[in-house]
Amino acid sequence: MLRVGLGFDIHRLVKGRKLVLGGVHIPFSQGLWGNSDADVILHAVSDSLLGALGKGDIGDYFKDNVFKRKKTKLTSQRIVKEVLRLLKKEKANIVNIDAVIILDKPRLLRYKRKLTKSLSRILDTEEKKVNLKIKSQEGIWQSNPANIMCLATVLIDVRNADL
Numbered sequence: 001m002l003r004v005g006l007g008f009d010i011h012r013l014v015k016g017r018k019l020v021l022g023g024v025h026i027p028f029s030q031g032l033w034g035n036s037d038a039d040v041i042l043h044a045v046s047d048s049l050l051g052a053l054g055k056g057d058i059g060d061y062f063k064d065n066v067f068k069r070k071k072t073k074l075t076s077q078r079i080v081k082e083v084l085r086l087l088k089k090e091k092a093n094i095v096n097i098d099a100v101i102i103l104d105k106p107r108l109l110r111y112k113r114k115l116t117k118s119l120s121r122i123l124d125t126e127e128k129k130v131n132l133k134i135k136s137q138e139g140i141w142q143s144n145p146a147n148i149m150c151l152a153t154v155l156i157d158v159r160n161a162d163l
């Protein structure tokens with residue numbers, strides 16, 4: 001059975017934070033504000049996968065999460081890892097992921113390949129199954145401070161017929 005999922009996330013750019021997108025550190029004067037590394041791509045992708053599984057979103061799923069109890073830092077890559085564990089449990093595979101990152105700064109085009117590679121590594125899936133688009137906000141949604149947003153869709157193939 002095929003199931004589709006949609007994810008969206010947005011974080012503000014602020015000074016004094018490291019910018020991490022899709023698990024890649026991007027050299028820039030600002031980073032995204034939020035929990036742990038605030039990796040907007042990994043959050044949107046995790047939400048799309050949880051959506052495809054019918055399990056709400058990151059907020060729902062990690063509300064009283066095991067990581068808090070264990071006092072383990074809930075990094076974005078750990079969230080993805082946990083979501084992948086759920087996929088495995090439901091005998092589901094990623095068919096493909098399509099994501100759009102929407103930002104005015106920094107310029108990301110030259111990192112596109114690196115980001116795609118990193119995403120496929122983190123998601124433990126082939127690079128050809130991961131498609132990433134980089135779009136400008138054209139100043140339209142730009143607030144002060146600026147933000148970076150990401151939309152992601154995923155198609156999964158589920159072998160658990162009860163899902």
Ligand SMILES: [Zn+2]
Pocket residue numbers: 009010011034038039040043
């Ligand atoms: Zn987020």
